[in-house]
Amino acid sequence: MVEAAIITIGDELLIGQTINSNAAWIGKELSSLGIEIKKSLTIKDEREDILSAVDEYFKNYDLIIVTGGLGPTRDDITKETLCEYFDTSLELNNEVLSRITAFFRERGKEMLDSNTKQAELPKDAIVLENKNGTASGMWFQRDQKILVSMPGVPYEMKSIMLSEVLPRVSAIYNVEGNYYQTLMTQGEGESFLAQEIKDWEDRIQKDGLSLAYLPSPGVVKLRLSSKRGSQDDPIIESYFDELRTRFPKYVYGMNGEHIHEVVGNLLRERNQTMGTVESCTGGGISGAFVEFPGASDFFQGGLVTYSNELKVKMVNVKEDTLLSHGAVSEQTVKEMAMGGQKVLGVDYVIAISGIAGPNGGSAEKPVGTVWIAVAYPGGVIAKKFLFGSHRKRNLEKAKLYASNMLRRTILKIDELDLPEDDNENSFV
């Protein structure tokens, strides 16, 4: 298997001024080619650090991708340092010089001496054209080992990777390799799932697959990977199918799909419509649905009835209901959902009311208590959730749980059999 390492150069990455999205992007692209990323290292723009990192990784791995430190300013020393490491020197590349000159002319800008210097490139490196900037990429090769250096500006780096680096890498290594598929689940925590699928996990290991749990608030992804490449796809698919059958409540999609997309597709296929009536989430649920293109196919609109007054005025919640049960209650969310169905003229309505926190809780209804109802053609169901004490996270989880509840209702998975408490805070 081809082994790679990523070296990203820049103080701004170390002090957290910039999040290292380059490393993630490169990692994703290379591993989709079946190349195994062994390490990703971020270092300062300093000669010794660059030399020692390059030396260590070039000895141990097949492919090293370096980004950063190629700009026109004095603190950019990557090019010189790589020349030192590979024992070569710079020479003016006329083709690159005329490209840089044209780059400035087209933009009506004056070219500086420092930009001319960017056309000086290592004698025995292949120059990788940068269509979006003035710092060229460089490809050093010694026997079977490769080091690629590119600028750190994401869109310059990406264009060099896509047009120059990835095609060469695939051709040279003729790679297939690691193959991943990910199953998306919503509604149960990592440890609950691990216990429920213990037998399954034993079996996949015997088949040479490996499993990783990737939890985030409200969602746990199960990633199966195979060292044998995509030929294992049917095996992976049949293992996933088993989980789909066993846990239809939780399994909602594949490979990073969002639950809102999945619900949207279900409604689109069925030519049905939805709307929302939100209290505590204040529009966050409807907002999550319209983040995806084409939401107007199924999403008609919503009401944010944050105040009690508007719950009565806009969706006809009975004042009596609010007085006797409170705004955060089964009765209220059911009336909100049914009222919304009428006002909005849609097939399904998600209604929600809860105590997002940090204040407003009581012994009976602590912070994190959330009631969600789904009105469907012919009825309404409601369910109570107890999330945590963190406001934003509660709102985030509410969006996911509510949308999965709608998915389950559309698919008639467990209309009247929603578990009393299917949230787990260990993975919040």
Next chain:
Amino acid sequence: MVEAAIITIGDELLIGQTINSNAAWIGKELSSLGIEIKKSLTIKDEREDILSAVDEYFKNYDLIIVTGGLGPTRDDITKETLCEYFDTSLELNNEVLSRITAFFRERGKEMLDSNTKQAELPKDAIVLENKNGTASGMWFQRDQKILVSMPGVPYEMKSIMLSEVLPRVSAIYNVEGNYYQTLMTQGEGESFLAQEIKDWEDRIQKDGLSLAYLPSPGVVKLRLSSKRGSQDDPIIESYFDELRTRFPKYVYGMNGEHIHEVVGNLLRERNQTMGTVESCTGGGISGAFVEFPGASDFFQGGLVTYSNELKVKMVNVKEDTLLSHGAVSEQTVKEMAMGGQKVLGVDYVIAISGIAGPNGGSAEKPVGTVWIAVAYPGGVIAKKFLFGSHRKRNLEKAKLYASNMLRRTILKIDELDLPEDDNENSFV
């Protein structure tokens, strides 16, 4: 100077499934204490890789921060591997066990064997309490060298860092270091601002301060830093005051404040209320206001009139207006805003209608065209924006521009003098 290294463990980081925001956050926190981050390394969840990385960094640096690999599942081996490196063993920690037990009891969940194992901790490490989960942090100290291991779930890691790690680190190393203050601006790009404040930038440099532009979609932060610590605070404050006076349209807050919080506070102080009528953002604007505690003080509710039918039915937009001007027009958003004021019974209403993309644009109204109106007591204003072609970023920017427009209206900064084109695509 204290030197630190960060080790983040997890395949999902290497293959780019998760962007390494933990490393950035830790880097930012440590460097704000004046600690120098020398390296940041991401490795796989494998014994040899963990051992060799820990060994190299523990020899060379003062402080090592490790995240990841502490979950309850079988693939989590960090704790055992660190025990091996530090030549110690695990023992059951009863205090932690009762915390974990309580954690599950409070959530009405059954505790599993794998969770009990999480209470087994290294004999000679200090246990760092995790208030948000079941994996404790661990603090290993040998002479003057420290290694801290924490779970990789960002909010668990952050809470352990803030409550346990950073206070101990500051006390031990007695660090003060760099002092930062940040001014928040909305509505202009980095290059426009740089040009406008050139004179100011020259002066702050003469005073020994340094400036960084931190752009993100819709917002540019100006960070002033001083090497002399917080004694420079009055100087920084007077420089910021100058910008507040010169650019009241753009400067809205300090140190990471959100524009929605700022607007909320203005309304709260004035005892006024607001609501929203949203089309393209689909509830995202109202959702952004309720993300902050206490929104019910000023936020009454909103309407998501995604379909034209609901624009007519819910807020009395005239069918004629939609026919002759279209849903994305000055006339429509003004009617939406005024209709909303009446229906919701509030002082201010933000109304918005636009083409978020990627489809639905025309020559006259390309993707990214967004009309925003603000109805205030006594009138309504509207303004057209042209954002980019990226749907999610358009929705994100729309939230920020709309809220700043409300802020400017409340403060009567430029009620009738909103610039025709105050967005800049260079930082979209």
